[in-house]
Amino acid sequence: MSVSVSIPTILRTYTDGAKRVEAEGTTLAALITDLDTRHPGLGDRLLDAGELRRFVNVYKNDEDVRFLGGLSTPLTDGDAVTVLPAVAGG
Amino acid sequence: MRYDSLLDSVGHTPLVGLPTLSPSSEVRLWAKLEDRNPTGSVKDRVALGLVEAAEKEGRLKPGDTILEPTSGNTGIGLAMVAKLKGYKLICVMPENTSEERRQILRMYGAEIISSPAAGGSNEAVRVAKGLAAEHPDWVMPYQYGNPANALAHYHGTGPELLADLPTITHFVAGLGTTGTLMGVGRYLREHKPDVRIVAAEPRYDELIYGLRNLDEGFVPELYDESVLTTRYSVGAHDALRRTRELLAAEGVFAGISTGCALHAALGIARKAFEAGQSADIAFIVADGGWKYLSTGAYEGTLDEAEDRIEGQLWA
Numbered sequence: 001m002s003v004s005v006s007i008p009t010i011l012r013t014y015t016d017g018a019k020r021v022e023a024e025g026t027t028l029a030a031l032i033t034d035l036d037t038r039h040p041g042l043g044d045r046l047l048d049a050g051e052l053r054r055f056v057n058v059y060k061n062d063e064d065v066r067f068l069g070g071l072s073t074p075l076t077d078g079d080a081v082t083v084l085p086a087v088a089g090g
Numbered sequence: 091m092r093y094d095s096l097l098d099s100v101g102h103t104p105l106v107g108l109p110t111l112s113p114s115s116e117v118r119l120w121a122k123l124e125d126r127n128p129t130g131s132v133k134d135r136v137a138l139g140l141v142e143a144a145e146k147e148g149r150l151k152p153g154d155t156i157l158e159p160t161s162g163n164t165g166i167g168l169a170m171v172a173k174l175k176g177y178k179l180i181c182v183m184p185e186n187t188s189e190e191r192r193q194i195l196r197m198y199g200a201e202i203i204s205s206p207a208a209g210g211s212n213e214a215v216r217v218a219k220g221l222a223a224e225h226p227d228w229v230m231p232y233q234y235g236n237p238a239n240a241l242a243h244y245h246g247t248g249p250e251l252l253a254d255l256p257t258i259t260h261f262v263a264g265l266g267t268t269g270t271l272m273g274v275g276r277y278l279r280e281h282k283p284d285v286r287i288v289a290a291e292p293r294y295d296e297l298i299y300g301l302r303n304l305d306e307g308f309v310p311e312l313y314d315e316s317v318l319t320t321r322y323s324v325g326a327h328d329a330l331r332r333t334r335e336l337l338a339a340e341g342v343f344a345g346i347s348t349g350c351a352l353h354a355a356l357g358i359a360r361k362a363f364e365a366g367q368s369a370d371i372a373f374i375v376a377d378g379g380w381k382y383l384s385t386g387a388y389e390g391t392l393d394e395a396e397d398r399i400e401g402q403l404w405a
Contacts, residue, residue: 009296010304045304055307057323064291064321082323085299086307088211088234088266 001077003031008084014042028058029071031081046083055086097174100127100134101246105254105372110339111356113363119355120255120372121342122247129166129194131345131377132247136269137167139242140231141175150229152176157228159183159218161211161266161403162191163377164233169198180228182218184210186297186402190381208300210403211266212308233267235311243273251372252281259362262355262373264347264405265289265321268313270374275317289321290354292329292347292405322357324350326404330387330395332356333379345377346387347405 002022007015015021023038025031036043046056051071058065059082065073075081093099103126108119124132144150155178158168165181172179179200183191186207195202203221205213215234222230233239251258251274261278263270268289275287301307326346333349336342355373362369379388386398 008299010299010301053304054309055304059323062323064289064323066315067318067320082293084293084323085301085304086309087209087294087299087301088215088308088310 003075003079003081006082010085011045014039026075028065028073031075057084057086096128097138100138108340113359116368117359117363118370119359121375122251122372123375125375125378129170131163132374133163133167135242135246136164136233136239137171139238140233140236141171143238144229144231155180155228157218157222157230159214162187166194169195169200173198182214184214184403188382189384208297210298239267239269240273240312243270244277248274248277252278255370255372257370258285258372259369260286260288260358260371262288262290262351264351264376265291268310272312272314272317286319287317288354289318290351291321291323292350293323293325295400297401322354324353326396326399327392328353330392342375343379344375345379345382348375350405
């Protein structure tokens with residue numbers, strides 16, 4: 001199985017500049033573990049004390065994972081995950 | 091409808107059905123036309139609420155200067171309220187916002203301080219907070235953290251929606267300061283515990299997310315995740331496509347952020363229809379399309395329009 005992960009500009013130093021990378025995992029937590037193996041250091045930028053960082057938003061197929069089970073959010077083959085920093089609107 | 095003054099006419103907006111875009115007579119979409127407010131956006135409610143709260147707290151007296159970070163609509167609403175109530179206004183606005191917004195603000199006599207495009211509203215907030223610290227005599231209502239923002243919707247938009255649509259099952263709005271969703275969401279939940287509150291968040295292109303590091307991110311102080319049922323991220327392509335569909339199918343000429351909310355609303359409608367459930371889905375038309383004509387969002391193909399609004403704060 002494979003999940004496509006979109007990486008924001010600010011974290012592309014960990015992915016050799018790649019905008020989109022592939023990773024595996026049946027939950028978001030597993031996916032982040034796999035991402036960190038492939039791109040060492042990336043996991044620490046997404047997580048803080050085992051939780052998603054406050055200013056990091058993660059979406060599964062455009063829906064915020066915080067409403068889908070957080071790190072336990074189930075993932076299946078072909079899902080698209082998007083990571084974005086939290087910014088102000090209004 | 092007769093009002094004693096323009097300020098008294100804020101709110102009381104129509105809720106119109108969208109018979110063409112609704113999937114069936116059991117799953118219906120409803121648009122709350124907030125562009126019918128005095129300066130043409132939902133933010134008139136917020137602007138009036140913020141100023142009246144500051145007056146009540148004794149923080150504002152005639153002749154005082156109001157300072158506010160805004161991507162446009164809140165500034166325009168504040169400019170109108172300030173003009174009528176005798177305050178000066180300084181808006182801190184990202185430089186990548188449409189020319190129309192600047193012209194309207196200047197016409198109302200507001201002063202504009204531009205903040206850098208990279209970083210979007212985050213930068214405007216940062217610059218405004220700096221200015222507020224340097225000028226303690228200026229009054230910053232601060233829409234991102236002022237409960238009066240959400241309360242304007244709790245006391246206005248929410249009750250209007252429930253009165254017009256007692257069968258409401260879903261409420262959808264764009265997520266910016268989060269004030270609309272927090273205020274309407276809390277009100278509706280108190281009266282209809284099963285109502286779904288859905289946020290549609292504009293997903294901009296990379297320039298807007300140009301932070302130096304993740305710790306510079308921003309979550310409005312008003313945001314309370316527990317009020318929401320869920321939250322969708324909607325990109326420029328879908329927002330533009332839906333904005334055009336709304337005009338083509340229902341005749342509503344709306345701003346681009348409305349396309350963002352409509353995209354989420356249509357997704358919910360499709361799911362309800364496929365599941366054989368009935369639904370009354372209301373969403374906010376935050377403003378009309380007039381202020382965005384110069385962006386080129388309404389001309390040519392969708393791809394061309396998407397290219398033209400790249401790097402702009404379109405919601």
